Amino acid sequence: MSSSGRVRTNRARAERLALRLSQSRGLFTVYDAAGLALAAGDLDDVERWLIDRTRYPKPGPAAKPTPPAWAPWVDMFIAEQQAAKRRPGTITTRVKHLLVFARSRPDVTPMTVTRDDLVNYIGSQQWHPRTVHGVRASFRLFFRLLVDLGHRVDDPARTLPAVRIPRSVPRPCPDHVVRAVYASLEDDRLRTAVRITVETGLRRSEVARVRSADVEGRRDAHHLHVVGKGGHERSVPISNDLAELILSAPTEYLFAGRTGAPITSDHLGKLISQTLPGAWTAHTLRHRFATMAYQASNDLRAVQELLGHASPVTTAVYTRVADDAMRRAAEAAHIS
Structure with missing residues (x-):
């Protein structure tokens, strides 16, 4: 969709909520009927804000x-x-x-x-x-x-x-569980969601908003442009196969609802978690990515950047140290 088309779409979303979307150069602001600014930012920012309120109003009584x-x-x-x-x-x-x-x-x-x-x-x-x-x-x-x-x-x-x-204990979903679940999935979109989560370590909110336009680079050097927590941007390397899969999506958002807006992160997380046995969840797939990335690279800073963490301390919580590595470390102190 063109930029002007997205602006028109988001103005319509705002009107359905009895709000007004104003544009001043690259800054977009959402106002209520009284003229109070409710949200502001670039087009991506206000689009996400409007989508969250247009597609998924919270159940229960109106806000006080x-x-x-x-x-x-x-x-x-x-x-x-x-x-x-x-x-x-x-x-x-x-x-x-x-x-x-x-x-x-x-x-x-x-x-x-x-x-x-x-x-x-x-x-x-x-x-x-x-x-x-x-x-x-x-x-x-x-x-x-x-x-x-x-x-x-x-x-x-x-x-x-x-x-x-x-301190949380890392809970990476076992590799044999991931492979068995992936092989058994028949729903193409859900299979894609699981694959993206497994191969990129994205948060469920980030997976829910993946677009074909987010794929950048060239063959053998593709990466996925991600806007994470706090608006921080990062690039996550992806394989040629995954890049082609994302680029072939028929809609702007891979996991779009009936209106074209992305489904909520909670809904996507539940769909992924329901495919996993026992207590394994979508978030444990992110732990798996972190653990395997660290074991392969031994570079906590690299894993930190891939996960979009502000601090390597947080990344350490996601990475489980292999049992054999801990055994080797402990054996180094033996005196006999």
Whole structure:
């Protein structure tokens, strides 16, 4: 689809949501009926934002309105995050963290929240440490902004307790399981999804948005252009066969729904996981890729780049050290 065609398509998506898509040179902004900017970025950014809301509205009652005492401050926070070029999905998550707290404490406002309010709120939740880590980060960003702009003198989130995230154990899906599942798949699209995940180590959200236009390079030097978390871009080498498979897709997105938009990452992840036996999941295929890539290269930095991790510490969590390698390492210390 041409660039102008994509713009028209996304304007139509916005209109169906009672929103307006505005373009200023290469910057696209989505506004609500009141003129509040909800998302901004390049065409890919706003397209993803609109698709997520057009195709897959969340079930259940409509979202509750923002508490009036919080509305202007949350709007300011959104504007600052957009100016910092944060991803629409990241902004949405951070705002959700703030609003869930605000609705749970109608007696406080951004100007009256205390450290104890935040500590007691976080401490009362049965959340995984990773969730706590994210909520804490959102609070710290929001209240630091209020202090930096002179709206508050103190920062109630500055000294919130740090969160220790337990170290995860790598769970690479066994090679014999992967090969057996791949050989048994009859659905071509699902077979392609499994192959891309296995051979590239992409996140399920990245696999869901693969397009034929993402294949770059030439024969024997093909790679897949990937936009990952935080909008970070990377190139993942792929084989000639996989490149040809992706290029032969009849739709812009390989895993498109009925409207041409990509299916959600959750849905794709479930489809892949359902093909795997036992407790193996789509994410364990990413662990498998990381483990095999490290065993083949012994280069943690290379694997880090392939996976799109910000830190090699994260990559280490994904890579399982082979038993024979650990045995050799341990035997080196033997005295008899």
